Amino acid sequence: MLTFYFAPGSCALASLIALEESGLAYEPRRLNLANGDQRQPEYLAVNPKGRVPALVTDKGLITENVAILAYLAQIVPAAKLAPLDDPFAFAQMQAFNSYLSSTVHVNHSHKGRGYRWTDDAAAIEAMKAKVPQTMTESFALIEDGMLQGPWVMGDQYTVADGYLFTIAKWLPGDGVDRDQFAKVSAHYARMLERPAVKKALAVEAG
Helix, strand or coil: CEEEEECCCCCCHHHHHHHHHHCCCEEEEECCHHHCHHHCHHHHCCCCCCCCCEEEECCEEEECHHHHHHHHHHHCHHHCCCCCCCHHHHHHHHHHHHHHHHHHHHHHHHHHCHHHCCCCHHHHHHHHHHHHHHHHHHHHHHHHHHCCCCECCECCCCHHHHHHHHHHCCHHHHCCCHHHCHHHHHHHHHHHCCHHHHHHHHHHHC
16 A cells, blocks of 8 residues: 655645545555654655655655656556656646746745755845745746646646645745636636545645
8 A cells, every 4th residue: 555645734735636536545644844743763764855745655665746646647547647648748747747846836935945045044034025926927827828728738637737736725825816817716716626635635634
């Protein structure tokens, strides 16, 4: 059985949604980041990065949402969580997920994780102040040029949708009005109606 390590409110919700969509059996393991669970020896023995998500499989550990999402989509092809029969479309999905991971999540992290980049208190405050702007700019790009239809990839629901939902969920806390993005807001509402999303949110909430 798969074992999945996550923390409430974190980006791991994206992979948690994909697990629920896949129908695979898994054991959820919740970490409390505020309490420092991710830095405890027990977890570092599982994932030396000390971050979430982490998926333990029968072949070993997989970390990073982009990798976990692609893995889940490929091991349960019947769930149709990615355009597996179209290498170009699959690459487009991976590009979207990579943008969320490498750019949008980093924008968000400047609000509460500025210490990762600098020890200068003034610089940390400057990064925090920039978050509403950078998150707005990123979601404007998603709204106008990356969200292809009712789902990220158009008519097919994929693992990219859970990832977009997860980060769009952060927007109010980042000082961004999600409603200014009509397509993203409609996508967010559509996601809330999916049974797998409801289950994942319930698992996250405990």
